[in-house]
Amino acid sequence: MTLLILGVLLWFAAHLFKRIAPGIREPMGEKGKGPVALAILTSIVLMVIGYRMADGPVYWGRTPILAGINNLLVLFSIYLFAADGMKTRAKGWFRNPQLSAFTIWAVAHLIPNGDTESFVLFGGLTVWALISMILLNRANPRPAPPPPAPMGKEIGALVGAIGVYGVVALIHSWLGYNPFG
Numbered sequence: 001m002t003l004l005i006l007g008v009l010l011w012f013a014a015h016l017f018k019r020i021a022p023g024i025r026e027p028m029g030e031k032g033k034g035p036v037a038l039a040i041l042t043s044i045v046l047m048v049i050g051y052r053m054a055d056g057p058v059y060w061g062r063t064p065i066l067a068g069i070n071n072l073l074v075l076f077s078i079y080l081f082a083a084d085g086m087k088t089r090a091k092g093w094f095r096n097p098q099l100s101a102f103t104i105w106a107v108a109h110l111i112p113n114g115d116t117e118s119f120v121l122f123g124g125l126t127v128w129a130l131i132s133m134i135l136l137n138r139a140n141p142r143p144a145p146p147p148p149a150p151m152g153k154e155i156g157a158l159v160g161a162i163g164v165y166g167v168v169a170l171i172h173s174w175l176g177y178n179p180f181g
Contacts, residue, residue: 004050004117008124010043015128019135047121056116066112071169071179073108077101078168079161086157092145096133103129 014036017024028035083090084097094100106126110118172179 001050001054001056001117001120003046004054004120007043007046007048007050008120008128010039010046011125012128012131014039014043015132016135019132019139051117051121054117054120056120058115060114062112067180070108070112073104073111074168074179075161075165077105077108078164079157080104082157082160082164083154086149086153086160087146088149088153088157090157091149095142096136099129099133099136103133 017036017039018026078101080090080094080097080101084101091097103126106122106129109122110126113122169179
């Protein structure tokens with residue numbers, strides 16, 4: 001569990017470094033991106049290894065209905081992430097679409113996984129995303145809503161999200177985590 005907690009804390013530190021310590025990060029300029037990227041990569045490795053090694057209490061188990069709710073929320077989060085990049089209507093629904101997508105993804109993973117290591121990993125990442133949104137909203141004024149996107153972009157984002165979801169589900173299956181219950 002220690003590696004998992006260290007990974008989540010390093011994720012927090014690396015992502016919030018610019019906001020928490022701008023006096024240190026700003027003088028680093030472009031050269032600072034390398035160490036931050038390395039810290040993020042290290043945090044991911046620590047979280048993956050720590051999650052696989054952790055063995056905490058289980059409060060509820062995975063059921064088909066919980067897996068179904070998880071899958072729908074993950075699909076929506078992937079769509080929302082894609083919609084932000086494609087500047088679709090969904091970009092106007094959320095002030096921080098990518099962080100909102102990340103929050104939905106993390107919460108979705110908490111639903112079927114009722115064990116302590118999932119609370120630490122996905123709960124910790126949810127807290128990070130919410131803190132990031134608060135800090136960004138305080139630092140930046142609310143932007144004007146984007147103009148309506150053409151229907152082709154909406155369909156493209158949806159088709160792309162379904163394709164990415166399929167790849168993610170396939171990778172989960174290869175790793176031994178059947179996403180379909």
